[in-house]
Amino acid sequence: MSDTTPTPSQAGEPSGEDIVAAHEADLLSQAQAELAELKAKSAELADQFLRAKAEAENARRRAEDEISKSRKFAVESFADSLLPVADSLEAGLAIKDATPQQIREGAEATLRQLVAALERNKVIAINPAAGAKFDPHQHQAISMVPAEQEANTVVGVLQKGYLIADRVLRPALVTVAAPK
CATH class of the missing domain: 3.90.20.20 (GrpE nucleotide exchange factor, coiled-coil domain)
Incomplete structure (x- = not known):
């Protein structure tokens, strides 16, 4: 089968x-x-x-x-x-x-x-007044002179400096009071 x-x-x-x-x-x-x-x-x-x-x-x-x-x-x-x-x-x-x-x-x-x-x-003059604190970022000391004011302060400005948009273009030429 x-x-x-x-x-x-x-x-x-x-x-x-x-x-x-x-x-x-x-x-x-x-x-x-x-x-x-x-x-x-x-x-x-x-x-x-x-x-x-x-x-x-x-x-x-x-x-x-x-x-x-x-x-x-x-x-x-x-x-x-x-x-x-x-x-x-x-x-x-x-x-x-x-x-x-x-x-x-x-x-x-x-x-x-x-x-x-x-x-x-935005060009601004730097013209510190007599007796202002010397700022090495904005001022250039030409000489130190004996003065009847606090040491390291500006006695006179020989040439203005200038800022342009808060950046020093030229520092101010200054005389600075000598330490006593």
């Missing part, structure tokens, strides 16, 4: 090999979908990186341009504020028969214009 019992594949049921093959095919399609998704994400991130890099480069270039323009126009503004001083000096020199009094008045008016132009551009 022969065994005529049908096998699972003959009965229409999948065999173990068919189940494994179907499972592997399913895993392969999942892996391919995941790979496609990761490739798309990678392309998106690469695009974002390139855009961010380009934006950073553009920002750097714009900042350099702004710095260059601000330097250029800062000098332009300073020069523009000094033009009236030059005009006043030229006008004063054009007067041939000026009296000493007129020359003095013109020089004082021109000096006021110059001081105002310097102050508008």
Whole structure:
């Protein structure tokens, strides 16, 4: 008697090999979908990186341009504020028969214009009063002299100093009281 019992594949049921093959095919399609998704994400991130890099480069270039323009126009503004001083000096020199009094008045008016132009551009005079404490950051001692005031204080100013935006452009040249 022969065994005529049908096998699972003959009965229409999948065999173990068919189940494994179907499972592997399913895993392969999942892996391919995941790979496609990761490739798309990678392309998106690469695009974002390139855009961010380009934006950073553009920002750097714009900042350099702004710095260059601000330097250029800062000098332009300073020069523009000094033009009236030059005009006043030229006008004063054009007067041939000026009296000493007129020359003095013109020089004082021109000096006021110059001081105002310097102050508008944040150039401030350092002119310490007699008796003020010596400040090595703003003053340069030329000599120490005996004086009837506290030691290490300013006795006299030989030449004014100047600050520009709170930075010493030139220290004031001063004489300082010597210790007793």
